[in-house]
Amino acid sequence: MTRTLTRIAATFAVAATAVLITACAPSAAESEPEPTRTVEVEPSEPAPAPSASASSGPEIQKPTCETIISPTTVKDFESLGWTSLSDAFVVGSVEIPDGVQCIWGDFSTASDDVQIFGWAPISADQASSAESELVGQGWRREDSADGTYITESAETAMSTDEDGYGVTYLFGDGWVKYADTKQGLLLVEWPQS
Numbered sequence: 001m002t003r004t005l006t007r008i009a010a011t012f013a014v015a016a017t018a019v020l021i022t023a024c025a026p027s028a029a030e031s032e033p034e035p036t037r038t039v040e041v042e043p044s045e046p047a048p049a050p051s052a053s054a055s056s057g058p059e060i061q062k063p064t065c066e067t068i069i070s071p072t073t074v075k076d077f078e079s080l081g082w083t084s085l086s087d088a089f090v091v092g093s094v095e096i097p098d099g100v101q102c103i104w105g106d107f108s109t110a111s112d113d114v115q116i117f118g119w120a121p122i123s124a125d126q127a128s129s130a131e132s133e134l135v136g137q138g139w140r141r142e143d144s145a146d147g148t149y150i151t152e153s154a155e156t157a158m159s160t161d162e163d164g165y166g167v168t169y170l171f172g173d174g175w176v177k178y179a180d181t182k183q184g185l186l187l188v189e190w191p192q193s
Contacts (some may be wrong), residue, residue: 009050010151016037022023026042029132029150031184033124034173035038035108044144046114050128050185061191062098062100062117062147063098063100063120063190063191064086064100065084065085065086065100065102065104065117066084067180067190068100068117068118068119068188068189069117069187069188069189070187070189070192073183073187077115081106081108082104082105082106083104083105083106083107084098084102084103084104085102085103085106085107086102087100087101087102088100088101089101089118089119089120089176089178091120091122091126091130091134092129092133092134092137093133093177094126094129094132094133096120096121096122096126096176098120098121099118099119099120099121099122099176100118100119100120101117101118101178102116102117102118103115103116104116104117114180114192115177115178115179115180115184115187116167116178116179116180116184117177117178117184117187117188118176118177118178118179118188119175119176119177119178119188120175120176120178121174121176122171122175125160125166127148127176128149130150130169131148131150131171134150135150138152138153139151139152139153140152146170146172147170147171147172147181148170148171149168149169149170149171150169150171151165151166151167151169151182152166152167152168154166155165156158159180161181161182161183161184162183163182163183165181165182165183166180166181167179167180167181168182168184168185169180170185175190177190
């Protein structure tokens with residue numbers, strides 16, 4: 001009987017251990033999490049394109065020889081066989097990297113028949129410094145409702161318009177225009193609306 005009890009006790013111990021191991025061991029379902037199901041929903045309308053935030057401000061187009069003057073003027077120049085050469089915008093000794101200075105003409109032949117235009121954004125400090133430098137070199141200053149005109153002296157000008165103005169800068173609020181005559185400034189229409 002002792003043997004029978006020992007056998008029963010051993011069987012019971014093995015069974016209890018098996019139950020205990022099974023109870024403590026994670027089940028197959030617990031060891032591998034079930035994948036999350038995703039349901040894709042098709043939007044009824046396309047998502048709107050992201051818009052510029054107030055902090056990023058509007059995208060500003062860089063001025064070029066073809067954009068600082070009107071498309072009509074560009075077509076007129078091109079109908080004459082003219083093309084443009086662009087360069088950095090320089091006023092006095094100050095180079096303004098975001099601006100453009102352009103010479104329009106027929107560069108296939110040697111000629112001084114050209115038109116010169118330019119436009120650049122400019123800070124108040126840069127404008128004040130440039131104006132002072134040009135006036136110090138003998139350029140003439142005129143304040144008007146349009147802004148401040150700084151014109152080279154008629155005595156040293158290579159060519160002048162009918163009113164005697166040669167190369168002229170027009171300083172406005174945050175920008176400066178440039179042309180080979182004061183009348184030529186009328187053709188600079190940047191930024192275009």
